Amino acid sequence: MxxxxxxxxxxxxxxxxxxxxxxxxxxxxxxxxxPDFDRLVPASWLSEQTPMMQEFLQKYAYPAHDNPGMLVIEIxxxxxxxxxxxxxxxxxxxxxxxxxxxxxxxxxxxxxxxxxxxxxxxxxxxxxxxxxxxxxxxxxxxx
Incomplete structure (x- = not known):
């Protein structure tokens, strides 16, 4: 934030x-x-998304340091x-x-x-x- x-x-x-x-x-x-402000999503969720959403996540998301398997998306x-x-x-x-x-x-x-x-x-x-x-x-x- x-x-x-x-x-x-x-x-x-x-x-x-x-x-x-x-x-x-x-x-x-x-x-x-x-973590209560920034959005966390499962990294496995990436492969289930549309190509457009995958591109967005690959550009803006990064691994959550304290939560393996999760990605941070700053809002x-x-x-x-x-x-x-x-x-x-x-x-x-x-x-x-x-x-x-x-x-x-x-x-x-x-x-x-x-x-x-x-x-x-x-x-x-x-x-x-x-x-x-x-x-x-x-x-x-x-x-």
Missing amino acids: MLVSTYVAPSDVEGVGVFASEAIAKGTLIWRYE DNGRFMNHTLEPNTDFTRVIEGYATRDIAPGEELLCNYSEFDPEFALLPSLVAAFAVQKTMTNGHAGG
Whole structure:
């Protein structure tokens, strides 16, 4: 559950993202796992769903740290937080997320999904985007 004021808007990282509505100081608790608020569904339920629902769950759900066989679906803006290898948040405690530096209003909140999802793998669209970004960063234009 998000604990700071946020909004959802187009992201330069992927689709849409979650952005700070106000300044967030380094060290601020920005998110907390709330099993009474966040939706839990059985992981086995995934295979019983329509392809559209499976795609949604694969994109937005992640394993519940305290409940094997269950997936967490955040029902607030937290589900729109995008992945990066250089996050401005820290989710290594799994049940809590903190700002690792001051975050300005309008700045996208980014996390490293592997901090709370040990089986995290990039979606194909992100793999391609990161490959292009890495090529550009290394001074090579793709072609």
